[in-house]
Amino acid sequence: MKFLAITLIVHRPDPVTGVQKPTHDRFREVLDNAVLAEELGFDGFGVGERHERPFISSSPTVVLSHVAAITRRIRLFTAVTTLSLLDPVRAYEDYATLDHLSEGRLDLIIGKGNGTAQRELFHVTPEDQWERNAESYEVFRQLWRQDKVTADTRFRPPLKDAEVWPRPYQRPVRVWHGSATSKESVDLAARYGDPLFSANVTNPIEPYAELIRHYRExxxxxxxxxxxxxxxxxxxxxxxxxxxxxxLDVYRPLFEANLAFYEKAGLPVVFETLEDFVERSSALIGSPQQIIDKVHRYHEQFGHSVLHLHADAAGLTDTQHRDSLELFQSEVAPALRHTIPDPPFPWGPVHAEEPAHA
Structure with missing residues (x-):
């Protein structure tokens, strides 16, 4: 099994202290966490893409380029690249450049990932967002694989024998499809034979397990x-x-502060007590053996070979956060690596044959 540390670069007051770091310090924290993830032996580090409050992750290629410069081994992930909002040509240019700068350490997780504010900012509607996502991905795939691309597109100017530079380092880059609640993302992943990444965050296991079963079908x-x-x-x-x-004692103030935040913001509350959150959510809170057992319970339904964990302290002190990650890597990860298989492909740069020149 492989392990990623990811961040959506949430920028809001600390749930316990109420103190909000300056933007500059928050970005510095992300970079420090990436270095720590590599130091502790994580297999990947992911940065989300959001274009609305309270996130400051609107430029994942910029952040990941900096991470690439200060790390050497760890693979770089997007979590997720919101292709329904992006021009696929511009997205290709950015990510192909990052792919070279990182020497092929890039994996993409793509997804719709749209909140209302993001859709309005980019003039995307609930009715066309899935078609935009599919079209952008189809064009993006072609650009990565072909020297010249012709595409009769609806949501951007059509392409006619278009050449886009630079040509990629990985041929092709591996693309995962992020899925939270929709069968559209699952079907798109299955159609192209791409791996799936289940969000598995907001709800209990059942809806995610159902989507994964649909993916397999x-x-x-x-x-x-x-x-x-x-x-x-x-x-x-x-x-x-x-x-x-x-x-439980350490996490309770975080849970109660987050619960108060959701209630004040009018957001739905799925888990009303910490004990319910620990038992029925995907949160990994407890002793090393409890964490190992819980991951295995999820694996029985998902069959997953990659797991992402939070790179951010998110209300823990820096010491608590580092101690938790160190204990995970020293006692939890080795047991899971021993009993749960890796993905069925090499964990490294993808080097297919050079594409034929038109």
């Missing part, structure tokens, strides 16, 4: 080999301590 419908399926899954929180009681 559609995968076979499109004629792909089931042995080639790769699935990733997210988590709603992380705190690994020596005992379960210590984890």
């Amino acid at each position: 559609r995968w076979e419908f499109y004629g792909h080999d089931p042995a080639d399926i790769a699935i990733g899954a997210g988590t709603a929180g992380l705190l690994v301590t020596r005992t379960s009681q210590e984890a």
Whole structure:
């Protein structure tokens, strides 16, 4: 099993202290967390893309380029690239450049990822967002694989023998499809034989497990080999301590502060108590053995081989956060790596044959 540390670069007051870091310091924290993730042995570091409050992750290529410069081994992920909002030509140019600068350490997770404010900012509607996502991805795929591209597009000017530079380092880049609640993303992933990454954050396991089952069905419908399926899954929180009681004691102020934030903002509350959150959400809160057992319970339904964890302290002190990550890597990760297989492809740069020149 492989492990990612990801951040959406949320920028709001600390849920416990109420203090909000300056923007500059928040970005510095992201870079420090990327270096820490590599130091501790994580397999990947992911940066989200959002274009609305309270996120400052509107430029993941810029952030990941800096991460590429200060790390050497760890793979770089987007979480997610919101292709329904982007011109696929411009997105290709940015990510192909990052791919070179990182020497092929880039993986993409794409998805709709649209809140209302984002859609309005980019003039995308609920009615056309899925078609935009599919069209952008189809063009993006072609640009990565072909020297010249012709595409009769609806949502950007059509392309006629278009050449886009630079040509990529990886041929092609691996693209995962992020899925939270929709069968559209799942079907798009299955159609192209691409891996799936389940958000697995907001709700209990059932809706995510149902979408993954649908993905497997559609995968076979499109004629792909089931042995080639790769699935990733997210988590709603992380705190690994020596005992379960210590984890509950430390995490309770965070949970209660976040619960108050959701209620004040009028957001839906799925888990009303910390005990329910620990039991029924995907959060990994407890002793090392509790975490191992919970990941296995999820694996029984998902069959996933990649797991993402929060790179941010998110209300923990810096010491609590680092201690939790260190304990995860020293006691949890080795056990899971031993019992859960890796994805069915090499964890490194993709070098297919050079594309034929037109």
